[in-house]
Amino acid sequence: MTLFGYARVSTSEQDLRIQETALRAAGCQTIRSEKKSGSERGARTELQVLLDFLRKGDTLVVTRIDRLARSMKDLQDIVHELKGKGIALKATEQPIDTSTAAGKAFLDMLGVFAEFETNLRRERQLEGIEAAKARGVYRGGKPRIDPDAVRKLIAEGMKPAHIARQLNISRGTVYKFLARPDTVTAGDTQVYFPEGPKAPISI
Structure with missing residues (x-):
């Protein structure tokens, strides 16, 4: 099993050395780092290079999952890609290690809570729309055609x-x-x- 590290900060003023030190301490010989916002997957070129390079049996290591993804949907997409290639994901500061049952269960729990939050937000939005309709102030969305x-x-x-x-x-x-x-x-x-x-x- 080969460990590959990924470190990321959002701005050029932030320092990558703390993450890189932690990744080396975890056993990573190869580390890809970048100073990029996590909002757009396509902008994280070093991450994509690493994902393309990893092979079955390897492990991708990050300090925290928010260094890897900035939304649950983004994280789920990356985890799905890693799983399809037989690659494990591990976080040094969180109990996440998809090569173990406990670590995988913790990651699955994050997905469940994220789905619950999404459904709750949607329910509140619908309740707000119904309340606005009852008050006669709801006008609906912006028309898509003229x-x-x-x-x-x-x-x-x-x-x-x-x-x-x-x-x-x-x-x-x-x-x-x-x-x-x-x-x-x-x-x-x-x-x-x-x-x-x-x-x-x-x-």
Whole structure:
């Protein structure tokens, strides 16, 4: 089993030496370090070099998992990639070691708590929306299309696929708009009426 260390700080003013010293003490002969924000996976080039280099049976060592990832989703993606290649993950300052049952269980617990927090946040958001609706102050999300622009192009006889390309929206969005109950079909063309359906008209 070969140990490979990864150290990261977020800004150029921060010092990597404390992490690097801890990783060497843990037995890492090779250490990749970088001064990068953890918010974007693609920006962490040294981490990607290390992930590409690691082989089955190796162990990736960090001091803390927040040095490896800045979100639970990011961490889960990395752990999934490591697991698929037969690589273990270990943290020197936390009880995380996926080569052991206890260390793997601790990491799994972090995922459970993160999912619980996400669900709780979503539930609170829905409760807030319902409360706002009850008070009559909820206006919903920002519209993704310009109804007037769609109506104009429909009246000109433009097909949904062409409308989608011209307005830079998906065809599905256009079809949903055309399927609304306040849209009237006239031959091959559909016309939108804000007040609701009226008698068919000719275009």
